[in-house]
Amino acid sequence: MPERRGHAPKNKAEVFEFFRLLAEDNPDPQTELEFGNDYQLVVAVALSAQATDVGVNKATRKLFAEVKTPQQMLDLGEDGLKEHIKTIGLFNSKAKNVIALSQMLVGDFGGTVPGDRDSLVRLPGVGRKTANVVLNCAFGQPTFAVDTHVFRVCNRTGVAKGKTPDKVEAQLEKKVPEPFRMGAHHWLILHGRYLCKARTPECWRCPVVDLCGYRDKVLDKPRGR
Template identity: 60%
Template structure:
């Protein structure tokens, strides 16, 4: 895909949604960190349902430590992989208290050192909580980037590196939101809704549908 076409795609996505936000609900960097950690292999909807009950009771590292891993598990048991996630979040809270004064570090290495936090989670936290121009590549972004030919790569790291290279600076803070939303609601996995897509004429996917 050429530079001009990419620029037009990004411009249309920005014009359609100038201030995109994550669909995870949070009011602090810590709430965001917990929500993103819980969202692995789970939907944002399911995470929000659980955190709407959890956060009013415990929304700081110390409060979750006091809740205990069993207490935490009770709040998140409707989310997939809740046992391992409860353990990770509980351990994470201890590390935040012991090493970071109870605050979420604005530092990639420190974030990735936390239990249950990988590159994607760190990217989301740095982007949404701290405004970094990071690009968190999930399954939606991986699919959209390859299907449209916007930024092709054999794995999520390759797609992230390609996006970092081809997305102009002015779009970098918001691009992962636009691509996630496009993949979640329009460029869906089984049968993309090409007919209702605002970038259909620019997309280089050959098997377009009329949906």
């Protein structure tokens, strides 16, 4: 079988086709974090930094059965929260942030999650990436949350190159066509998590392999897989 090296998307039509193929492969992409309301989403995303969604979900299932509002989190307290999330990396600092952001939500926002980025990034432990996830998943805004998976996929494929997450986000903002803006960061995250992996990308089953500028493609399925 001839090698299929492909190339990075070079123009609007190829960028459109790149996302069309991802959408065809996964028509309804969703975050894999489990949550029941906007507040729980904020907490889950804050806890997910340097942790897997699977690990966060295991920790938050019992927590979210008990805690559904910022006030309930304050009633639980920092020590009680730590007991729920102690299996998550950096749980001590994350617990402090969750309690602090809950206090701010109660004191400054009437216990509700604000729907604008400037207000969200004021919350302790909430950076631009977390804010973008919340705006997209809770408020239906076409934002681009650039985590390690998105950063890798965008640079590796060439669809949106940048030396920093902010620069990659700016490229996505500029280049992603309208039909795919809501789902773009979900497709990219899931693509990086399950196909375009850091160590061994599974290019042999990638839907966008022909629109990818990665030179070290793994085009043949390793034996035993």
